[in-house]
Amino acid sequence: MHEDIQEILYTEEQIKTKVKELGCRLSEDYKDLNPLCICVLKGAAPFMTDLVRSMDIPLEMDFMAVSSYGASTKSSGVVRIIKDLDASVEGRHVIIVEDIIDSGLTLSHLIDLLRHRNAASIKVVTLLDKPGRRTVDLKPDYCGFTIPDAFVVGYGLDYAEKYRNLPYIGILKEQVYQQQ
Ligand SMILES: O=P(O)(O)OC[C@H]1O[C@H](OP(=O)(O)OP(=O)(O)O)[C@H](O)[C@@H]1O
Numbered sequence: 001m002h003e004d005i006q007e008i009l010y011t012e013e014q015i016k017t018k019v020k021e022l023g024c025r026l027s028e029d030y031k032d033l034n035p036l037c038i039c040v041l042k043g044a045a046p047f048m049t050d051l052v053r054s055m056d057i058p059l060e061m062d063f064m065a066v067s068s069y070g071a072s073t074k075s076s077g078v079v080r081i082i083k084d085l086d087a088s089v090e091g092r093h094v095i096i097v098e099d100i101i102d103s104g105l106t107l108s109h110l111i112d113l114l115r116h117r118n119a120a121s122i123k124v125v126t127l128l129d130k131p132g133r134r135t136v137d138l139k140p141d142y143c144g145f146t147i148p149d150a151f152v153v154g155y156g157l158d159y160a161e162k163y164r165n166l167p168y169i170g171i172l173k174e175q176v177y178q179q180q
């Protein structure tokens with residue numbers, strides 16, 4: 001796996017520090033609101049599990065699985081819901097937890113859906129933001145790192161389901177996906 005990485009962008013330590021910082025901010029902002037943290041599977045799973053453990057307030061967790069990339073480095077534009085939420089979001093203060101915002105299509109689709117379901121408030125926390133590739137107007141409320149226009153993997157992020165278990169975030173060598 002490591003030989004396919006062109007450059008490490010964020011080390012395990014840097015990620016850990018950033019996640020703690022985000023957790024502290026969320027704990028202050030959501031004190032007494034019992035937020036519903038929604039993990040957008042699969043990519044956001046490592047971030048979500050680390051983030052909630054750095055939040056020392058009452059909260060609930062739910063999971064939704066969506067996919068639009070498949071075995072490609074470009075969004076198909078079609079956001080497929082593979083698993084829906086278990087809980088109702090009606091009247092809840094929702095925090096959508098994402099690993100990355102790229103085109104913004106996944107999140108704009110999810111935000112519309114949760115608005116229709118009458119959440120009391122909807123905010124987005126993302127570990128990575130890639131504003132250079134945005135096709136819809138969308139900004140995260142909380143963001144870990146702003147990254148350049150490159151395809152990244154690790155800490156949940158995949159290419160064709162691989163590399164999610166790398167403890168760091170790195171740029172994938174172009175030759176890996178150009179061979180396909
Ligand atoms: O802003 P966008 O262009 O929509 O891209 C961001 C989304 O793409 C990835 O998910 P993916 O569809 O690859 O599913 P996965 O999390 O299972 O890898 C990522 O985890 C985000 O959810």
Ligand SMILES: [Mg+2]
Nearest residue numbers: 043069070158
């Ligand atoms: Mg993916």
